[in-house]
Amino acid sequence: MGRPPGEPGRVAYLYLLPAFVVYAVFLLYPIGRAVQISLYDWDGLTLGRWAGLDNYTAILSDERLRAGFGHALVLIVFYAVIPLAIGLTLAAILNHAKVRGLGFFRTVVFLPQVVAMVVVAVAWRRVYAPDGTLNALLGALGLDGLTRGWLGDHTFALPAVGVVGTWFESGLVTVLLLAGMSRVPMELYEAARLDGAGAVREFFAVTLPSVRGEIAVALTLTVIAALRTFDLVYVTTRGGPGDSTSVPSFEVYHRAFGLGQVGSAAAIGVTLTVVIFAISFAINRLADKGTT
């Protein structure tokens, strides 16, 4: 290695050691154990039985598990796609128009990010309750026909959980995109205007390509958040009614500590990890390709 004389080399390991030890014991080793456990049929108490890849093939064949991953896809729409649309609209407005109260608006929309998800879930349970604020609002608007116990409804429970995700992620996406848009040089907009572009064309020709990187980051963060939904489901629906809101993260917990199927739980956890890595890798590859 072409190291300048005297530049610290080996001492680096000493600085890394404490962090690495904690990291290896409490993160790297457990993920290795997860892979190992996932190859067994194990109830967590008695001796495990070798199962090979059965726990993984079950993810495709077991209806409840397949449904769980399907629900995660629906949540991606609510957590990532809708917030991206909302965020692009709001950020374009905020960047363009000299809006009063920008600081206050930013504080408000970013607030959900810092509140514990359990608190968020308790609040939304109240909103969705049969005698909750959403039904009261609908009643006040004369839409009594639409009122229902949202989280207890087979059709509406999953979208109801999804809307919480939309609420939670939209502010983050907006602030992220706004930061990107404010870096676009004014001359680009002026040039577009001189070429006779309207607001919409300008948005697609100038704004959108300039924030490609921010869009990739926003999608990575929100898609991962969607796939990792746990607290929200645990507090609001526990996967119900039936299995209409079961998601992979909740299934990991439910199988390991509720059903005593630790091998299956580990397999879901490992699969989820691989899916998260693959998706964030793919999103970033696509974003990189677009820029070159």
Added chain:
Amino acid sequence: MISRAERVANYVILSAFAAFALFPVVTILGAALGPDDAGPAGQAWGPHLGNFAAAWEAGHFGTYLRSSLAVSSFVVVVSVVLSIMSGYAFGTMRFRGHTVLFYLFMLGIMMPSEAIAVPLYFDLRTLGLIDTFWSVALPQVALSVAFGTFWMRAYFRASSRAIVEAARIDGASTWRTLWQVLVPPARPAIVTLTVLVFMWTWNEFLIPLIMVTSESLRTAPLGLAFFQGQYTSGFTLLAAGSVIVATPVVVFYLFLQRHFVRGLLQGAVRE
């Protein structure tokens, strides 16, 4: 220039979204400050601050906040110090295995905690370490150190090489260079890391849920989830409890908003 109609439309869209963002917050605050819906009828109007005292008593939030404070302080101090050291090594030194080790640390940033919590539970149970302070705190140190290493490395890499060189030529040890030369100007980056780790640890739910069974170790979000399961007569005290659990991080956020926003946005942006 922007037309009047466009301006009105802008304000309508922004107000509608602000209302959507505030709707659940207003729901909770309204319930927490309103008359106790499980109490006697005909209570006076106006803010009922007594709800917080009642929730504090009924929900044992004193105990939960204390364990949250203990866990968060430990995780913040340990992971920030460890991250400064490992970030220093990755950011300013060259050594064999640099790249491989760095990627190994990066794995932890995206790792879902549910994937590691399950095997950890069973291994720690074998060792008799389940339901201890360590079983809650140390896994969170590991998760935070992954991000912290990444964060501090980015900072130290961008900081001036000349300063490090000068300190070495002056005969300062690597240890003194780190703590007396590099860390003082790094304060903003360290504050950002501190508030992020504090927030993540305070709000963490899954790890305490799995690791803790005794009430004295329950953290605030976990205590709130239990309170919700047990306390079913009305919503007022549950709302008051939620406000109690959320307040510490929200107060930090209102004062150090810049750090929260910067950390959550830049932390995600890889080079």
